[in-house]
Amino acid sequence: MTVNRRQFLGAATVGIAGLYAPALVGQAKPRLVVVGGGPGGATVSKYVARDSQGAINVTLVEPEANFVTCFHSNLYLGGYKKFDEITHSYDALTKKYGVNHARKRAVRIDRDAKVVHLDDHSTLSYDRLAIAPGIDLKYDSVPGWGKEFETVMPHAWKAGPQTQILHKRLMEVPDGGVIVMIAPPNPYRCPPGPYERVSMMAHVLKTTGRGKCRIIVLDPKESFSKQGLFQAGWEKYYPGMVEWLGPKIHDGIKSVDPKTNTVVTGFETYKNCALVNVIPAQMAGQIAQEAKLAAPGGYCAIDAASMKSAADPNIYIIGDASIAGDMPKSAFAANSQAKVAANSIRGELTGSRVFPAKYTNTCWSLIDTDDAVKVGGAYEPKDGKISATETYISKVDESADLRKQTQGENMGWYSGIVADMFS
Ligand SMILES: Cc1cc2nc3c(=O)[nH]c(=O)nc-3n(C[C@H](O)[C@H](O)[C@H](O)COP(=O)(O)OP(=O)(O)OC[C@H]3O[C@@H](n4cnc5c(N)ncnc54)[C@H](O)[C@@H]3O)c2cc1C
Structure with missing residues (x-):
C-alpha cells in the first residue's frame, strides 16, 4: 500500500493528537477522582496514572x-x-504511579458542580469521576438479622475483619455441629462464591477431624452457578456433610434469631446452630445510591462501550456496582471493565486513542485440594449491553490432571491480577 503525503500528514496528526492533545484546552492538568480502591478503583487509578504519564x-x-x-x-x-x-x-499506586491516596470516605457527590464531598468535610473537584464502591448489603433482607448482628452471624461478603470472624467461628465449630449458610438472591457479588465457601468449610472440617458436621445451604434461588460441578464435588469429597435446599424445599427463610443461633424456614427450624453465615441481598455501594446513579434494582446502568454511567456523562461506574450485562460481579470482571474505562477516560481528557471495548472474565472455584473448576467468557458491547461472545465451563467428568491444572491457573491468576491492580 502506498501512502500519499496528505494521508501521511493526516495519520501523523492523529498519532500526535493521540499522544499529546489535551481535550480540556486552557485548563491545568485534568483531574480524575476515583471512589473506591478495590479491583475496579485500583485498576482504573493505576492505568490512567501510568499511561497518561502524569x-x-x-x-x-x-x-x-x-x-x-x-x-x-x-x-x-x-x-x-x-x-x-x-x-x-496501595503503596505502589502512590509511589510508583503518582496516584494521590485520600484516605477518606466519599459521603456526597455534587454532580452539577462536579465535586466529591469527603467525610472530613473537604472536597475534591473532578473533570471525570470513576466510582467503584463495590456492593452494600441489604441488612433488612433477612428477617431478624441486621448490622448489629453481623459479628454473631457473620456475612464475610466484604473482606477484612468479617473474613477473620468467620474463620475463627469455623475453627470453633465442634464435631457434629450444624452450620447454616443463607445464600443470597441474584444479582450478587461472585455467583460461585457461596458454593466455593461451602466446599472450603467442608474441607477444613473434614481435615480437622470434624467430619460429622453438617453444612445446610438455604438458597432463595432455584439453581446456582456451576451447580452440577459443586454438587458432584460435595458428593465425592464430603459425603453426607453438605445439604443444599432450594426454595421449593425449605419453603422460604422466615427469620433468624441471633441470640439463640436459630434459623426458621417454612419447612424446618434449625436451633442452636454452631455457626450461621448470612449472605444477604446486595446493591451498589451507598455512594452510588446517594448520587442517584443506581437504577431501581439497586445497581447502576452503564454505556457498554465505555463503562460510563447512563445517568451522567462525567462519571464512570466500574465493577460490582454496575449493571454489566452478561458479565458476573467478579474481581476479574471489575479489572477488565476498569481497563476499558481507563482507555475512555484518557481519550476524553488527553485526546489519546480509544480502542473498541473488549471484556473478559474467568471465575475459578476450588472444591478440594488440586480439584478446581472454572466458568468464564469473552464479552463485547452489543445492542446496548455487555454481551457474551464466547463462554466456557468445566465438565463434571474431566480428568484429575485437568482439575489440578485448573487449580494451577487459579493460583497463577491471583498472583497476576493483584500485581496488575496493586504493583
Ligand atoms: C467470598 C468471595 C469470593 C470471591 N471470589 C472471587 C474470585 O475467585 N474471583 C473473582 O474474580 N472475584 C471473586 N469475588 C468477587 C470480587 O471480590 C468482587 O467482585 C470485587 O471485589 C469487586 O470489585 P469492586 O472494585 O467493584 O468492589 P470492592 O472490591 O468491594 O471494592 C470497593 C472499595 O470501595 C471502597 N468504598 C466503598 N464506598 C466508598 C466510599 N463512599 N468512599 C471511599 N471508598 C469507598 C471500599 O472500602 C472498597 O475498598 C469473590 C467475592 C467473595 C465475597
Whole structure:
C-alpha cells in the first residue's frame, strides 16, 4: 500500500493528537477522582496514572490503608492461604504511579458542580469521576438479622475483619455441629462464591477431624452457578456433610434469631446452630445510591462501550456496582471493565486513542485440594449491553490432571491480577 503525503500528514496528526492533545484546552492538568480502591478503583487509578504519564491528576478516595481481597478469601477459610497473602497495600499506586491516596470516605457527590464531598468535610473537584464502591448489603433482607448482628452471624461478603470472624467461628465449630449458610438472591457479588465457601468449610472440617458436621445451604434461588460441578464435588469429597435446599424445599427463610443461633424456614427450624453465615441481598455501594446513579434494582446502568454511567456523562461506574450485562460481579470482571474505562477516560481528557471495548472474565472455584473448576467468557458491547461472545465451563467428568491444572491457573491468576491492580 502506498501512502500519499496528505494521508501521511493526516495519520501523523492523529498519532500526535493521540499522544499529546489535551481535550480540556486552557485548563491545568485534568483531574480524575476515583471512589473506591478495590479491583475496579485500583485498576482504573493505576492505568490512567501510568499511561497518561502524569498528564492527568489522579486521586483515589479510599478510607483503608490496605485492601483485603474477597477473592481467595475462601482459600483462606480452607487453610490454603494466609490472611497476609490476601492483603495488599496501595503503596505502589502512590509511589510508583503518582496516584494521590485520600484516605477518606466519599459521603456526597455534587454532580452539577462536579465535586466529591469527603467525610472530613473537604472536597475534591473532578473533570471525570470513576466510582467503584463495590456492593452494600441489604441488612433488612433477612428477617431478624441486621448490622448489629453481623459479628454473631457473620456475612464475610466484604473482606477484612468479617473474613477473620468467620474463620475463627469455623475453627470453633465442634464435631457434629450444624452450620447454616443463607445464600443470597441474584444479582450478587461472585455467583460461585457461596458454593466455593461451602466446599472450603467442608474441607477444613473434614481435615480437622470434624467430619460429622453438617453444612445446610438455604438458597432463595432455584439453581446456582456451576451447580452440577459443586454438587458432584460435595458428593465425592464430603459425603453426607453438605445439604443444599432450594426454595421449593425449605419453603422460604422466615427469620433468624441471633441470640439463640436459630434459623426458621417454612419447612424446618434449625436451633442452636454452631455457626450461621448470612449472605444477604446486595446493591451498589451507598455512594452510588446517594448520587442517584443506581437504577431501581439497586445497581447502576452503564454505556457498554465505555463503562460510563447512563445517568451522567462525567462519571464512570466500574465493577460490582454496575449493571454489566452478561458479565458476573467478579474481581476479574471489575479489572477488565476498569481497563476499558481507563482507555475512555484518557481519550476524553488527553485526546489519546480509544480502542473498541473488549471484556473478559474467568471465575475459578476450588472444591478440594488440586480439584478446581472454572466458568468464564469473552464479552463485547452489543445492542446496548455487555454481551457474551464466547463462554466456557468445566465438565463434571474431566480428568484429575485437568482439575489440578485448573487449580494451577487459579493460583497463577491471583498472583497476576493483584500485581496488575496493586504493583
Ligand atoms: C467470598 C468471595 C469470593 C470471591 N471470589 C472471587 C474470585 O475467585 N474471583 C473473582 O474474580 N472475584 C471473586 N469475588 C468477587 C470480587 O471480590 C468482587 O467482585 C470485587 O471485589 C469487586 O470489585 P469492586 O472494585 O467493584 O468492589 P470492592 O472490591 O468491594 O471494592 C470497593 C472499595 O470501595 C471502597 N468504598 C466503598 N464506598 C466508598 C466510599 N463512599 N468512599 C471511599 N471508598 C469507598 C471500599 O472500602 C472498597 O475498598 C469473590 C467475592 C467473595 C465475597
